[in-house]
Amino acid sequence: MPRMPMIERLYRTPVVQAVAKKAGLPEPPRLVRGRIYPTLPIALATPGGGRLAADTLTLLGLSPTEALRDVPDARTQGEDGRAKPPAYPTKLGALVLDVTGLRTIDELELVRQVLRPAVRALGNGGRVIVVARTETTLDDLEAISVQHSFDGIMRTIGKELRAGATANLLWTLPETTPADLASTFSFLLQGRSAYVDGQAWTIGHADTPVLSDQPYAGRIVVVTGSARGIGAAISRTFARDGATVVGVDMPASGEGLAAVMNEIKGSALQLDISTPEAGARIAAHVTSRYGDDARVFAIVHCAGILRDKLVANMDEKLWAAVLKVNLASQFAMDDALLDGRPGGIADGGRILTISSTSGWAGSRGQTNYAAAKSALIGRVRALAPRLAPRGITVNAVAPGFIVTDMTASIPFLEREMFSRMNSAQQGGKPVDVAETLAYLADPASQAVTGQVVRVCGQAILGA
């Protein structure tokens, strides 16, 4: 740990903390992480009669209670004489809202009726999950508009929720089954999604296997950039879930790489991923360590570099270095690993990459970095349908402000400001990015492909 600067030490004192709280800068809520379901009740509402969410909860062995509805008959008289919405007997762990059957503007009232009491009752780390219908599968203009309204509703709820509670939206198809949705529900309900807030992504349909707590047992996962920070957390998370991890990092980062790989019983490959033979070297490592028949189940492209300069000062070297390492190298590695060679990516495998809020929203001084990170989003969306026939899914995460050794070098006030500019009112941890990737790569997430999920605590930036 670097020594805390004076201003930061002062800020941590009880007196200043008390002042900060009054000034609207309270200590951020403590997020609950890990493979933990809410201990409080889960309420389910199905205005419009959709069965998808209900059946998914049943599949997960969860028994929801019926959501209360804020209708005039259910209201009570408060001491101040005003009508009060119905109140849940205890705090809620989650509200699951299946709106797939809603088609008319008038029916949106049913959604308000459910949200009002539930949002009041959500406890620490509570969850709102909205299951909606992808508009491209609808014809009726009103129905399309109504379904699209949930994007705005969900994002607003996310901003109104406090105490580490999150709201997210899942777009589904008519073919989407509870099995398709189970891994996503499990992820969103559990602590694994603590820093995923205000996001919407699509769950399609596929031949989806059963969900497991050790989804990667017997599977090889390659993580580039795994010597430290987010890459190390990704490696540890996949290993926790059963994976045999092949960690890849620059030869100069070998010491940290060896330590992480020994900790998780993986194997280390010291390799500059921007060399043309990187993909072949990874495949050769896989067969030489794990047998000629061994194949990669998932590759997580985490390695990346920064060469920040305002575009007015950006020369061709800074430009090219970032595009080569952060973008072109992934094309080259994937091409090699997808050509059917021993040690390459197996059919039914996974390709994952790390975009960035900088790629999503732009970031001053980072044209090269934003170009690469934004390009990755385009690549994920275009590559997914091309690899669908082989059962290979392609997804990305876009981290927001994640606290690492690198961010520790940002001056305190700036860092404190950045880290609070989101609904969670704090920076995320590397494990939050790792958990999201591990969910996206899960064999049970077969129906999730071509998606970019932000891990940003619903950052204001580019929301």
Add this chain to the structure above:
Amino acid sequence: MSAPRAVIVGGNRVPFVKMGTAYAKASAQDLLTAALDGLVARYGLAGQRLGEVAGGAVLKHTRDFNLTREAVLGSALDPSTPACDLAQACATSLEAVIYLSNKIATGQIQSGIACGVDSTSDAPIVVTEQLRQTLLALNAARTLPAKLAALASIRPAHLAPQAPAVTEPRTGLSMGEHQALTTKAWGITREAQDELTVASHQALARAWSEGFFDELVTPYLGVTIDKILRPDTSMEKLAALKPVFGGPEGTMTAGNSTALTDGAAAVLVVSEEWADIHHLPKLARFVDAEVAAVDYVDGEEGLLMAPAYAVPRLLARNGLTFDDFDFIEIHEAFAATVLSHLAAWESEEFCTTKLGLTHALGAVDRAKLNVNGSSLAAGHPFAATGARMTASLAAMLKAKGPGSKGLISICAAGGQGVAAILEAV
């Protein structure tokens, strides 16, 4: 059923550095543990129990009597992996390769790591013999007057610490002084020594730039490359150095002699079957080895000339000549040591009178000699050198292709020399 054969899976070492620099505060045990952990990570061996880890150090604290076992306990290996310390001076870790290969061949073990470390920075400081005697007497004294008498016998001169010396106990000469005698006897010129030195630095620099060490070295304490390496050294720069051995007329300088070095290296040696079961690469088979010793005390032979005897005996037993080898790795204790060995093998007189051959053994093709550099450029942490050379040679043989052969030769203190043959699987 034929006897199991030992194969080299791969190796790992820390970058080597000059004594008293980046690793000044690391102990020999720290260095050896780092070398082991890098190897474990490269081959995914964390938590596994191996047959045996064998290794050692030349400069060793008494507290490090179980150095290798302690390093294993501090590593990511299963703590139930046994270990033993062994010593063969500068050939320690090559001797460990032979020891493990023989155990594998007899079926006693299936897998092992041969390793070595030396930290001139962590060298034990020894007190004078007089002070040692006094302290022992003090310990034995039972009465206060006896204790005081013991203490009173201490003289200021007794308190000077004895720096660790690389001298031969029987001659009192340092290794360099011994080599200077041999260098003169064989008429090895300054120019030839400097040429070999430049070649070593250039070859090692090229190997680093080609990524040859990506799978052989793991950084340690922020050091990512061998620090003794001087890619830009030249005949002119080396010519400017003053002789350090052999008097004012001497030809041996700090440039063409190895520097005192801190470092550690390890090499994974397993049976072919074990490699197959654990899906590990088989770079090269361990074929055979020979240890020779010479009588240097009476001046009959040079201190570092034993490899000149070990290699011909090894070749004869295996029916091989230098031409049968693709790579020949001769430890560069001093540039002159390598050149003295080469000269001896080219000498009809030496080969007939000393080796009992009918003619000269022949010349070593310089294009096959130390092609990725050796100790002059990499440095020489004494006990680690054998493991460094074994791992590098095995990787070179693998790249060359099945059936290619390599020879390793290392001179050691006490007038000893160890040679071994590897063959690509």
